[in-house]
Amino acid sequence: MHELPQNLANGLFLGAMYGLIAVGYTMVYGIIQLINFAHGEIFMTGAFGALAVYSKLGANVSIWLALPLMIVGGVATATLVAVLAERFAYRPLRNAPRLAPLITAIGLSIFLQQLVWGFPGNKSARVFPQLPGGPFHLGSVVFQSADIFVVVAAVLSTLFLAYFVRSTRTGRAMQATAQDPDTAKLMGIDTDKVIVIAFAIGAVFAAIAGISSGLRYGQIEYNMGFLNGLFAFTAAVLGGIGNIYGAMLGGLVLGLAQTLSAAYIQYIPGMSQFGSQDWSGVWAFVILILVLMFRPQGLLGERVADRA
Amino acid sequence: MTDTKTLTTEQPDQAALKPAVRMPAAVAHGLAIGGGALTAASAFLAWTYSSSFPGDLTISGYPGGLQWLTLTAGLLTALMGVIAAVPGLRVLAPGNPGNATLLFAVGGVAVTWFTLIAIAVQLHGLVNLTSGGWVAGVASLIALVGTLGLPRAPGSTVCAPTRAEWLQTLYAGAGLLAVGYLLHLTGNGAAGLVMAGAGVVPIARLCIVLKHYTGPTPTLRAAKRLPVAVDVVLMILMLALALEIFAYGVDTPYGQLFVGFLAVLCFSLWALSQSGLLRRATEIFERNRAWAAVLGFLTAAAFVFVQQSDADAALGVNVLIFAATALGLNVVVGLAGLLDLGYVAFLGVGAYAAALVSGAVTSSVHATFPFWAAALTGAAVSGIFGVLLGAPTLRVRGDYLAIVTLGFGEIFRIVVSNLDGVSGPNVTGGPNGIVNIPDLSILGFNLGNPHTILGATIGRFANYFWLMLIIMAIIMLVFSRAADSRIGRAWVAIREDETAATAMGINGFRFKLLAFALGAALAGLAGTVMAHVNFSVVPDPFVFAGPVPPNSAFLLAAVVIGGMGTVSGPIVGATLFYLLQQKLTFLQSNELLIFGVALILFMRLRPEGIIASRRRQLEFHEAEDAPAAQLSTAGA
Amino acid sequence: MRNRSLLMLTAIAAAGTLTLSACGSRAASGASGSSSASSATTVTIGVDAPLTGPLSALGLGIRNSVDLAIKTANKTNEVPGITFKIEATDDKASPQQGQQNATTLVADSNVVGVVGPLNSGVAVSMQKIFDEANLVEVSPANTNPSLTQGPSWGTGTKVRQFKSYFRTATTDAIQGPFAAQFVYTTLAKKKVFLVDNKLTYGVGLVATFKDEFTKLGGTVAGQDHVTSGASDYSSTVTAIKASGADVVYFGGEYPDGAPLAKQLKAAGYNGPVVGGDGMKDDTFIKLAGTASEGDYATSVGAPVESLDSAKTYIANYKAGGYTDPYAAYGGYSYDSAWSIIEAVKAVAAANNGKLPANPRQAIETAMAQVSFSGVTGQVSFDQYGDATNKQLTVYGVKSGQWATIKTGTFSG
Structure with a gap:
């Protein structure tokens, strides 16, 4: 059990990344009740946008100089994709029944994957630049510079978002739109703009998560958005969809659940065969189902009135 | 209309x-x-x-x-x-x-x-x-x-597009051209296609003009x-x-x-x-x-006589399996309004169940069931899984169900690839799956051998085509009987307004569970045939979104594009879908890309599906008339 | 061809008015006309591989290599009077699509042999279709021993499954034990941690490795299974470090192997990662970077630099202008296609330089006698359809390159 701190740390790093992606799901859902299935692909385009900037810069540029530019490039790409998707794919379907935008989202997800796949060299995994330094040791825990990046990014993003939603005019408009779009409109809030901003903020966070993923694992792939998006969406539901802090919390819980189940389920008598990393996804969903059974609104979600 | x-x-x-x-x-x-x-x-x-x-x-x-x-x-x-x-x-x-x-x-x-x-x-x-x-x-x-x-x-009506519409067309075309050129510069394989898309824009505009003209x-x-x-x-x-x-x-x-x-x-x-x-x-x-029903069935059966080779019949079988599964999903999504994103897992459960009792050497269950028993087993096991999944989750509403079913679909694949005796009990053979499943033999008629009927050779896939056609007829019968019965009306009531339905004395949970179980059982039934047609069941095809139907995303798309809640909708949708992805191979690597775009465009142009049920069409008109009302209910 | 359909239709419809579609058969007559008219016969070699999707990098390498083999054969006029053509089908790594492609290839009477598929899971749905049509199928990549030797190969009762199925790839039954002997004797590591990515290839490799390794006296410190494509292997890494294993054996392909190697080294683990030919790819080194230093992978055949044919192949591939790399199975694919060409040559030679009307059966028989020096070494097939080439080479990563460590033949 002496590797428990290490496993906790691993879960935390993974969870922070899930949380960053989950914010996008939860914000969009909170405002227009749309499962933006293509959000995982936004995450992926962010990573590829950053890589494109890096490869333009050339390998002899210091990573510390390149990293801010990569973040800018990744964020710009992801935001552009998200805003375009909102404008041309989702907005025309704003009043259509729930399934139509969902199918659109599936189509968009396939489209974006294939588009990225079509670029030369993207048919298999691409090398992502690495942060120098490390490994660092903290007691028995070993971690990398990229892990610090994820945690710092997640903390900063959450703080920014808390400030933004609570204290800025746009943030309050966002809250108002989420509560009641009609009244918000009557109060002079440009709900279309609010929705675009929600998509854009989600994309910014997803792009940062995409870069984190590249930095941590050293490679990115055109289909990396699916599994990560799936788990991030699970995290958003786990935390209470529509709740920004819930998304972060859900991400952390899910990350920890995966890492810990992979490490310790096998020590439960009779479960020795169910402890591999491959099973951890299963346990993550079992936890989701359990949470939904006993707390259907998610960990931090408020009990919403039934929707028609 | x-x-x-x-x-x-x-x-x-x-x-x-x-x-x-x-x-x-x-x-x-x-x-x-x-x-x-x-x-x-x-x-x-x-x-x-x-x-x-x-x-x-x-x-x-x-x-x-x-x-x-x-x-x-x-x-x-x-x-x-x-x-x-x-x-x-x-x-x-x-x-x-x-x-x-x-x-x-x-x-x-x-x-x-x-x-x-x-x-x-x-x-x-x-x-x-x-x-x-x-x-x-x-x-x-x-x-x-x-x-x-x-x-x-x-x-x-007046057909000439307005200035705004012309500009829209122009921008869209020019935008696509520009994007296509950019992609071309970066060497992306989709460049030519995007530029071709720019050509499609004015054609689409002309079609709208034509619609007004006529x-x-x-x-x-x-x-x-x-x-x-x-x-x-x-x-x-x-x-x-x-x-x-x-x-x-x-x-x-x-x-x-x-x-x-x-x-x-x-x-x-x-x-x-x-x-x-x-x-x-x-x-x-x-x-x-x-x-019409009898003749339609006979016509479909006659397909094996007009085909050129067994390759077409193989296509036909796969289309039918896909369509039958889509029809099962239509019970869940179209009738009861429950969003199921992991439906392919039920097809998989049926396929694995049938494979296990098929008498294949690689099966961990050393039993050989006759086909009728295997089919019932597949449907029953699949239905049981539907209940097992539905019982805890159907109490939560709407989108939570979507994620739980999506999770179930993923879990299914992970679980079956782990139940190989190494990382789990030996049930499914793990990633190697259950292979060399023998051909079916029904009443002494071996479906694996070609037979000569009316001077035409009926190959292996043609045999399975007929079998699948019978199963399809059963599924259609079950679907339409259920839809027109008290149960079906209860489903529709729940779909439209669950609170009101409950107030009228409908046990929402029980009916939803029934829809879930029935849908799962129908998919399981289709799965039993699939196991035999493919000779094998392996975990890989049972994914959420993949290039080949049936997978959960394609099934859902077939239902929605075909028309939810109708019998013929999913069949038309599934057939069109399968043929398109099969025939567009000259697009080579771009076919999935086109597929994605087609989904987006289709939802934009005809969200009610090719064959829309009257009720849904009205719904869409209602939405167009009163967008505000729709918003208020959604934002509660 | 439409005539028959029309006949049937009228019989069913009991209506003789359907003359609308009374179109004759132009395509069929045209095809037969051209083949009899021209002196050079064109035959087709089919390819079935995933040309799109996550495995497309491997699949495109297979297709391009077959294309290269065909072009080379046509250029050198390998079989006088016969021109080869490629018919590439995309199975998208799906058994269902693979089967569909198989029926299409079988229906095309010009197809004399098929190279593929990549996945063992796809192969099982195709084998029987090809077998019933006596159409030769040579897989460059299937490693599951049961495809040729039957489900109970492990217990020693080997039964050939399908007489039309051959493969140039080596089986897990050879590669896994060979790696185990290398790790136990040459590297002298006695405590192994096993990891697989829960796909057919990896699971089979790890199972055979484990058997041989424990037989030799080594201990298995632990075993884990990872989700292919998940890329976060931190729990596995922690478990490996905690287990005290001095070597990691990874069963799987390089896209999963590289992040594992990378995360292991980053976490401070010092032992080598050993894998199979799915890992022996330049991309592995590229992706894992310096972390790959000191890792090993086994691969079939003699070392590449000792074989002239391999060098020629690599040079020709580069000159061929293919945009995608030949990847892990390029060499095997070239040899697979070439074995079909050799078989066609033998059949034509036995039949006065011309192919018989339906050459499939004859080609299937001729495959057993095929023997030539290919990219991966001497290519011929044993009584099960497996490659007789049991030579394997261990490569290690040395200063960012795969370098030959040891070559040998696996014996029992």
């Missing part, structure tokens, strides 16, 4: 708009008929010098490949032109024969010019076209000009009832024709032909609906439902 009709008839008969090309009516009729005939005749000429264009269009006196389609479109134009010109023949096309002629002519232009452009592009340059090709192109245009001179239908589908007076015997003969003829057309479409050996085929088919269907013939045909089928 029925609703718009009542609207138009109520309006006073406004002065019909002027035709696009002003000319004396006689000239217009003459040009339409003559152009059509000439188009048809030009198909007998050689269109190109090189036989390297598929279909070999170099032979004079005998049409080949795409020329057959031009011939068909030309003949139909001329024929409908005659009907439009001679008042005495109006009974043959009770609707708007003028419009129908126009649409047939458009189909002719579409396929002819598509062919010419395809030749020029593929063989690099217009020089590859012979004078015959130019004759065809000009003839089809003559027919078009002629039909544009025919008087317009009363219901038609106006809504005409309403007809009630037709005289024919004796049942005549109806039956007519139905047989129509079904035979439909089968022949379908077999032709399935057989198309190369993508260009399939595209041309689709173009002619779409415009012809549009023309037939304008001519009123489609309505008359529907009436016949509607008043003889029992006959």
Whole structure:
């Protein structure tokens, strides 16, 4: 059990990344009740946008100089994709029944994957630049510079978002739109703009998560958005969809659940065969189902009135 | 469509708009008929010098490949032109024969010019076209000009796009061109396709113009009832024709032909609906439902006789498995309104269950069930899994269910690849799956061996096609019986407003669970056949989104695109879907990309599906009328 | 061909008015006309591989290599009077699609042999279809021993499954034990941690490795299974470090192997990662970077630099202008296609330089006698359809390159 701190740390790093992606799901859902299935692909385009900037810069540029530019490039790409998707794919379907935008989202997800796949060299995994330094040791825990990046990014993003939603005019408009779009409109809030901003903020966070993923694992792939998006969406539901802090919390819980189940389920008598990393996804969903059974609104979600 | 009709008839008969090309009516009729005939005749000429264009269009006196389609479109134009010109023949096309002629002519232009452009592009340059090709192109245009001179239908509206619409088209086209150029610079494989997309934009705009020009589908007076015997003969003829057309479409050996085929088919269907013939045909089928069902089934069964090789039958089996599963999903999504994103797992449960009791050496259960027992086992096990999954999760509402089912779909694949005795108990054989599943033998009839019936050899896949057809009939029967029963109405009530339904005394949870279990059982039933057809069951195909149907995303898309809550919708959707992804291989690596775009466009243009249930269509109109109301309910 | 359909239709419809579609058969007559008219016969070699999707990098390498083999054969006029053509089908790594492609290839009477598929899971749904049509199928990549030797190969009862199925790829039954002997004797590591990515290839490899390793006296410190494509292997890494294993054996392909190697080294683990030919790819080194230093992978055949044919192949592939790399199975694919060409040559030679009307059966028989020096070494097939080439080479990563460590033949 002496590797428990290490496993906790691993879960935390993974969870922070899930949380960053989950914010996008939860914000969009909170405002227009749309499962933006293509959000995982936004995450992926962010990573590829950053890589494109890096490869333009050339390998002899210091990573510390390149990293801010990569973040800018990744964020710009992801935001552009998200805003375009909102404008041309989702907005025309704003009043259509729930399934139509969902199918659109599936189509968009396939489209974006294939588009990225079509670029030369993207048919298999691409090398992502690495942060120098490390490994660092903290007691028995070993971690990398990229892990610090994820945690710092997640903390900063959450703080920014808390400030933004609570204290800025746009943030309050966002809250108002989420509560009641009609009244918000009557109060002079440009709900279309609010929705675009929600998509854009989600994309910014997803792009940062995409870069984190590249930095941590050293490679990115055109289909990396699916599994990560799936788990991030699970995290958003786990935390209470529509709740920004819930998304972060859900991400952390899910990350920890995966890492810990992979490490310790096998020590439960009779479960020795169910402890591999491959099973951890299963346990993550079992936890989701359990949470939904006993707390259907998610960990931090408020009990919403039934929707028609 | 029925609703718009009542609207138009109520309006006073406004002065019909002027035709696009002003000319004396006689000239217009003459040009339409003559152009059509000439188009048809030009198909007998050689269109190109090189036989390297598929279909070999170099032979004079005998049409080949795409020329057959031009011939068909030309003949139909001329024929409908005659009907439009001679008042005495109006009974043959009770609707708007003028419009129908126009649409047939458009189909002719579409396929002819598509062919010419395809030749020029593929063989690099217009020089590859012979004078015959130019004759065809000009003839089809003559027919078009002629039909544009025919008087317009009363219901038609102003068709010229507004300035804003023109600009929209321009921006969209230019935007796509620019993006395509950018992609080209970066070496992306999709560059050419995006640029081609820029060409599609004005075509789409033209189609909308055409829609305004022709106006809504005409309403007809009630037709005289024919004796049942005549109806039956007519139905047989129509079904035979439909089968022949379908077999032709399935057989198309190369993508260009399939595209041309689709173009002619779409415009012809549009023309037939304008001519009123489609309505008359529907009436016949509607008043003889029992006959229609039996004949439809027989027609489908006759597919194995009109196919060219067992490869088509293999295609047919896979289409049927896909369609049957989609119909099962329609119970869950279309009727009960429960969003299931992991439905393919139930197909997998059925397939694994059947494989386990198939007597395969690699199966961990050493039992050999006869097929009926295996099918029941598959359906039952799948249904049980549906209940197991549904019981804890159906109490939560809406989108939470979506994620739980999505999770279940993923879990299923992970679990079956781990139950191999190493990382779990040995049940499914892990990633190696259960292989070498023996062919089915029903009443001594081995489905794996070819049989000779009526002088035609019925291969292995044709056998399975028939088996799957019977299963399909059962699933359709179950679906329609359930939908029309008290249960079905309860489902619809829950879908529309669960709170109100509960207030009226419907046990929401129990009915939802029933929908879930029934849907799962139907998929399981389809899965049992799939296991035998593929000889094997492995975990890989049971994914959320993959390139090959059936997977959860494609199943859902087939249901939604086909039309939710209807019997024929998912079948049409699934068939179209499967054939498209099968036939568009000339797009090579870009077919998934196109698929993604098609999904987006389809949802934008016709979100209610190809075959929309009346209720859903009303729903969409309601949404258009009162967007605010929709928002308020959603944002609560 | 439409005539028959029309006949049937009228029989069913009992209506003789359906003359609309009375079109003759132009395509069929044209095809037979051209083959009899021209002196050079064109035959087709089919390819079935995933050309799109996550495995497309491997699949495109297979297709391009077959294309290269065909072009080379046509250029050198390998079989006089016979021109080869490629017909590439995309199975999208789906058994269902693979089966569909198989029926299409079988229906095309010009197809004399098929190279593919990549996945063992796809192969099982195709084998029987090809077998019933006596159409030769040579897989460059299937490693599951049961495909040729039957489900109970492990217990020693080997039964050939399908007489039309051959493969140039080596089986897990050889590669896994060979790696185990290398790790136990040469590297002298006695405590192994096993990881697989829960796909057919990896699971089979790890199972055979484990058997041999424990037989030799080594201990298995632990075993984990990872989700392919998940890329976060931190729990596995922690478990490996905690287990005290001095070597990691990874069963799987390089896209999963590289992040594992990378995360292991980053976490401070010093032992080598050993894998199979799915890992022996230049991309592995590229992706894992310096972390790959000191890792090993086994691969079939003699070392590449000792074989002239391999060098020629690599040079020709580069000159061929293919945009995608030949990847892990390029060499095997070239040899697979070439074995079919050799078989066609033998059949034509026995039949006065011309192919018989339906050459499939004859080609299937001729495959057993095929023997030539290919890219991966001497290519021929044993009584099960497996490659007789039992030579394997261990490569290690040395200063960012795969370098030959040891070559040998696996014996029992």
